[in-house]
Amino acid sequence: MNSLAPYHSFSLQSSAQSIVFIESLDQLSKIEWTNDTWILGAGTNTIFTSNYSGSVLINQLKSLTITESDTDWLIDVAAGENWHSLVEKLINEGIPGLENLALIPGSVGAAPVQNIGAYGVEISRYIESVQVYNFKSHEFVKMNNSDCNFEYRDSVFKQPENSHLLITSVQFKLPKHWLPVLEYPDLQSLPNDATAEMIMQHVIQVRKAKLPDPDEIPNAGSFFKNPVISSAQYQSLLSNFPDMPAFVLDKNKVKLAAGWLIDRAGLKPLRVGDAAVHQRQALVLINKGQASGADLLTLARNICNTVKEKYGVELEPEVRLLGENGLLAQL
Ligand SMILES: Cc1cc2nc3c(=O)[nH]c(=O)nc-3n(C[C@H](O)[C@H](O)[C@H](O)COP(=O)(O)OP(=O)(O)OC[C@H]3O[C@@H](n4cnc5c(N)ncnc54)[C@H](O)[C@@H]3O)c2cc1C
Structure with a gap:
């Protein structure tokens, strides 16, 4: 039956012709791309309003590597990792930068697609590059930040002519010289010397008070x-x-x-x-x-x-x- 209800957070009753879970890069060259193939992460920004006639590829690639230069933290994350778990893990390891974007549901790979943003920060600020797999040429391509045409809730990946580009990993560069971003009205009650951990916890609290949890209310x-x-x-x-x-x-x-x-x-x-x-x-x-x-x-x-x-x-x-x-x- 290939129900899509469990794979998108609005949970409409719908199904796909087929569902394929991507768990390793080796699988990619064996997938034949057709124009009705749809790439999905955690489905928190996608709504299947009817049965879907094509196949759905659900990205579940996992890995995380953290290296550093004198000035920056360099984070290389597979696209199927959970976004909020990444934010929490980095803050817990003393790597600030993503705290304003805490508790945004979804996968790391979808974050560049609509250039996720919240509380005065957009992720394009920290993306160094994005690795993609081109299903038409069957090649891996590295795209630098400037290749992604990031705008408000938009990027090159949202254009229909690029729907065959699967983001396999994202490379973030987080400056060690960190400054909190507190201009957004909901954050103005925080002290100027708030730590990244304090900001993250505050953002989590505000979001929980304002937004419905998709696990409880689709x-x-x-x-x-x-x-x-x-x-x-x-x-x-x-x-x-x-x-x-x-x-x-x-x-x-x-x-x-x-x-x-x-x-x-x-x-x-x-x-x-x-x-x-x-x-x-x-x-x-x-x-x-x-x-x-x-x-x-x-x-x-x-x-x-x-x-x-x-x-x-x-x-x-x-x-x-x-x-x-x-x-x-x-x-
Ligand atoms: C309660 C709630 C609060 C939210 N708050 C915010 C917010 O504050 N700010 C914000 O920006 N968004 C917010 N969102 C939207 C959503 O969380 C983000 O857009 C998130 O990045 C979607 O991730 P996903 O993995 O669920 O994407 P999906 O819904 O699976 O996919 C979204 C788009 O990305 C494409 N895509 C997904 N993965 C890949 C990949 N690996 N390669 C290529 N294309 C891919 C899909 O084809 C689709 O076009 C919120 C959503 C919910 C439910």
Whole structure:
């Protein structure tokens, strides 16, 4: 039956034509790539909204090597390692840097794909290189940070034409001269001399208070990206919504809080079947048990339409939504 429900954290009932677990690099050359093959890590940012007609490769490569230069820690991690376990292990070994990104679910290999970020830090800051296996040429290729085109929740790996690139390991460079990043509002209660361990524990606490644990309430984290709009549009929105929060990106652009837009549009009570908006964090959509892909897509469309009508702002999914034949081109 090849059920995908256990392999994606939104846990919709769905299945794949076949599921292959990647446990060693030797397996890769024997895999024949077809356009409907989908690479999966822990499935915490991917939602299978229907049965999938292709095969799914689940990356479970494991290894960790730590070396050092005079100035930096150099961490080489296989893509199937758990992200949060890596953060904890490094902090416990006295290697700071990733503490703001604690408790983000998922695998190390998916971290570069959407350039994971939280509490004022994006992982692209610390990625030295990414090793990939190209299923079309059957070669390993090392990509440097600048080859990855990292942007807000985006990278070269998210482009559909690169779906045949399997990230096998990631190389991080963490400076020994460490400085805490405490600018994010949720971290401002910490003292300026907070240690990495203190920051990690604080981030864990804040996240546990705000976000549903996917093991208890199936979800895929932020369903939508925070929309980026022009400063001029923001200024005009402020006349109707004077308390609308925004993060200034540069003199022409600001990033809005999608959760705030959804909440203030009165959409928290919205529910379609068992697909619903989370009550503590409106940016997270949840599966209350038996949601179907159609329920979720209808809910997401309703949210987008209402937000567009109320503020003139387009919401775009942050999660990877798959239908029968692959990535959905639109909601
Ligand atoms: C409760 C919750 C909170 C979250 N909070 C945050 C947050 O604060 N910040 C944030 O950025 N994200 C957050 N997320 C999203 C998610 O945790 C991250 O995107 C994470 O990196 C996904 O890892 P994964 O292994 O589950 O990826 P998957 O869902 O398995 O895959 C995600 C994408 O990466 C691709 N991919 C996965 N592995 C590989 C590989 N080895 N090679 C090539 N492509 C690959 C997949 O094809 C897919 O396109 C949250 C999710 C949840 C459920």
